[in-house]
Amino acid sequence: MDRPARLGTKRGAVPEVVYYVAASLDGYIATSDGGIEWLSPFEGKGEDYGYAAFYASIDAVLLGRRTYEQCLTFREWPYPGKPCWVFSHGRMEITEPRVTWTDQNPHQMVRELQSRKLQRAWLVGGGELAVSFRRERLISEYIVSVVPVILGAGIPLFAAGRPQEALKLVETNAYPSGIVQLRYLRANA
Template identity: 45%
Template structure:
């Protein structure tokens, strides 16, 4: 059974990027010898799912940010990559997740963006939320949970505060039945 974890940073006012997709505001977290649990989390996952805009942000880094992990990029556009570890997906999130599971990939990192997160939410496909709240108010941009967002009750599993002011909260959905 696959487990999908939304592991993401958001501004205090709920944005994951600027309107133009920029994430430069995350640089306030660049503190030597602090990775906010990222390395342990990254080692625990088998594959990554992301939207095409998030994929394009990743292409803008000096090197591909998700080495040694298969990345499934949801898009309706005809994108191409020379990387063997990048797969473009146009299926529904349910069908794509079934195909990912059929490949034996169990621990899935839902990177973003907002529209893809919403699709997973609409179908109750997020098993854990690890949200890092950045002590910044952006005032606008790409929302973490763009409307319409279904209601979902969550249980806090763990939280941790870092000297940078980042607050990381780990939740599980409360699902009845």
């Protein structure tokens, strides 16, 4: 994936929030019970789908509570070396050293990122969390890897919510596995 590590971010500018996510062809990011096993056949075959370059381009990770809880079931913490914030309305116990619980709203979180001089944050999983940032027009970039699987039901890419948003396609990558990665920027950004 040949793209600048940072896309137009200037020091002091509002941090970029990137929704980088895999979704089934019918628009689900997980099964109804939060399962992502359907992604397993596409992992570990010598192709990282641009993940390493993307991960190197971010400064922080933003997760919803359910995504965080799922990450705790993995053998290793999947976001090493990056400060992470877990959004939850209720206080929760955090066991990872670089992870912080937050109940901030999206604008407060972006201001915190800016105060810490973190310029690019990955919004991980959580259709509801994505909608809360999208509703405030705080997602500057969408990178969606469309996986050639139809789940039929599950957790949608975006939970129901407004407003409608126009996007500009700036990059596509098709992989031999059938995954197509689409990169969009906000059309009015």
